[in-house]
Amino acid sequence: INTPVWSTGDILSRTYPVDVPPRAKLEIDFSLNADTLQVSRSDQSDFSAFVTLADEYPDSLIAPAEAGQYLYKIEAGFGRRGSIIYYLLLNVKETVAPAA
Structure with missing residues (x-):
């Protein structure tokens, strides 16, 4: 009900970057179907x-083609159950080291 106001610094200090190759496919999946879903992206400048990318329930998103860091905000509404906001920091790299 009383969502705290988070600064960009707060969000970045709590969000770990995920390394992905350019144009990686990102799937958004919830255990419940969201009534509303809005996906937005901010680029590496600040x-x-x-910028809103999707205002509906997308099957997937495609990571940017250019290397750099991109912050995604995923807002999902579940009717009377409430809503949630997720932040995802992508580090788009030309080459990604294999996971250990």
Whole structure:
């Protein structure tokens, strides 16, 4: 009900970057179907301004083609059950080391 206000610095200090190759396919999947879903992205310039990418329930998103860091904000609404906001920091790299 009373969501705290988070600064960009707060979000970045609590969000770990995920290394992905350019144009990686990202799937968004919830255990319940969201009534509303909005996906926004901020680029590496300052992470303060988000641009809406999807205003519906997408099957997947495609990571940017250019190397750099991108912050995604995923807002999902579940009717009377409430809503949630996730942040995802992608580090798009030309080459990604294999997972250990």
